[in-house]
Amino acid sequence: xxxxxxxxxxxxxxxxxxxxxxxxxxxxxxxxxxxxxxxxxxxxxxxxxxxxxxxxxxxxxxxxxxxxxxxxxxxxxxxxxxxxxxxxxxxxxxxxxxxxxxxxxxxxxxxxxxxxxxxxxxxxxxxxxxxxxxxxxxxxxxxxxxxxxxxxxxxxxxxxxxxxxxxxxxxxxxxxxxxxxxxxxxxxxxxxxx
Amino acid sequence: xxxxxxxxxxxxxxxxxxxxxxxxxxxxxxxxxxxxxxxxxxxxxxxxxxxxxxxxxxxxxxxxxxxxxxxxxxxxxxxxxxxxxxxxxxxxxxxxxxxxxxxxxxxxxxxxxxxx
Numbered sequence: 001x002x003x004x005x006x007x008x009x010x011x012x013x014x015x016x017x018x019x020x021x022x023x024x025x026x027x028x029x030x031x032x033x034x035x036x037x038x039x040x041x042x043x044x045x046x047x048x049x050x051x052x053x054x055x056x057x058x059x060x061x062x063x064x065x066x067x068x069x070x071x072x073x074x075x076x077x078x079x080x081x082x083x084x085x086x087x088x089x090x091x092x093x094x095x096x097x098x099x100x101x102x103x104x105x106x107x108x109x110x111x112x113x114x115x116x117x118x119x120x121x122x123x124x125x126x127x128x129x130x131x132x133x134x135x136x137x138x139x140x141x142x143x144x145x146x147x148x149x150x151x152x153x154x155x156x157x158x159x160x161x162x163x164x165x166x167x168x169x170x171x172x173x174x175x176x177x178x179x180x181x182x183x184x185x186x187x188x189x190x191x192x193x194x
Numbered sequence: 195x196x197x198x199x200x201x202x203x204x205x206x207x208x209x210x211x212x213x214x215x216x217x218x219x220x221x222x223x224x225x226x227x228x229x230x231x232x233x234x235x236x237x238x239x240x241x242x243x244x245x246x247x248x249x250x251x252x253x254x255x256x257x258x259x260x261x262x263x264x265x266x267x268x269x270x271x272x273x274x275x276x277x278x279x280x281x282x283x284x285x286x287x288x289x290x291x292x293x294x295x296x297x298x299x300x301x302x303x304x305x306x307x308x309x310x
Contacts, residue, residue, distance in 0.1 A: 002294065007298065014295075017288040
């Protein structure tokens with residue numbers, strides 16, 4: 001026969017056991033730590049170049065057209081190559097730096113590939129191109145600036161503008177962030193007399 | 195710590211720095227500290243963090259996720275609890291004591307019958 005104390009201990013053991021069966025686990029995160037090992041972070045480039053299609057020299061000054069008259073045009077060629085490791089998304093736009101507003105707005109721009117397929121045709125300052133360059137790919141462009149207006153007020157005017165090209169990883173409409181590169185081709189076009 | 199047990203109690207309201215136990219996802223139960231309480235469209239969004247974690251938990255919780263607030267911690271008893279959840283633990287903590295008590299009652303009953 002069991003003594004009273006032993007009976008009491010057995011009852012307490014059973015009660016404790018039943019209580020413990022009713023407990024559930026919780027993650028021991030009061031003093032937990034996460035370690036994520038073997039991380040790899042690499043940085044590459046989005047660099048690219050604008051080069052003279054004749055001699056591969058670096059292009060900075062592009063159009064330097066003096067004395068353009070109504071019906072006149074000037075042409076330049078440019079080769080765009082990807083130099084970095086990542087494929088390049090790029091945007092191209094024209095930005096006025098100085099000059100006569102009416103004359104600048106009267107200038108037209110046409111961009112065609114070497115096979116003469118048209119990339120852009122329209123007003124100079126409406127230029128907005130977004131495209132991408134893949135590995136081993138290069139763009140060879142013929143760019144024409146045209147002037148078709150014959151107003152007296154446009155004689156002896158000048159227009160200085162940049163062809164502004166940038167690569168990006170985020171959307172081109174967003175502010176710069178992350179890796180990017182920019183290249184600027186400076187241009188000046190002056191009108192003559194007629 | 196691993197092996198500790200915590201006793202929790204539901205509260206009508208939870209405050210900053212309370213250590214709470216909450217449901218994360220379908221079946222995971224986590225005990226973390228309240229780091230921030232932000233009102234979003236009238237519902238408090240609660241940010242939590244483990245004391246030893248360097249970063250906040252990814253997902254914010256609401257009051258409906260909370261099981262209760264930690265009242266106190268009993269160190270090391272969790273190992274006994276884990277043992278109780280095993281078959282040998284069930285035998286040691288429940289079955290053997292029950293058998294002993296039942297047998298004892300039978301012995302007492304038969305002794306009473308013999309006396310009468």
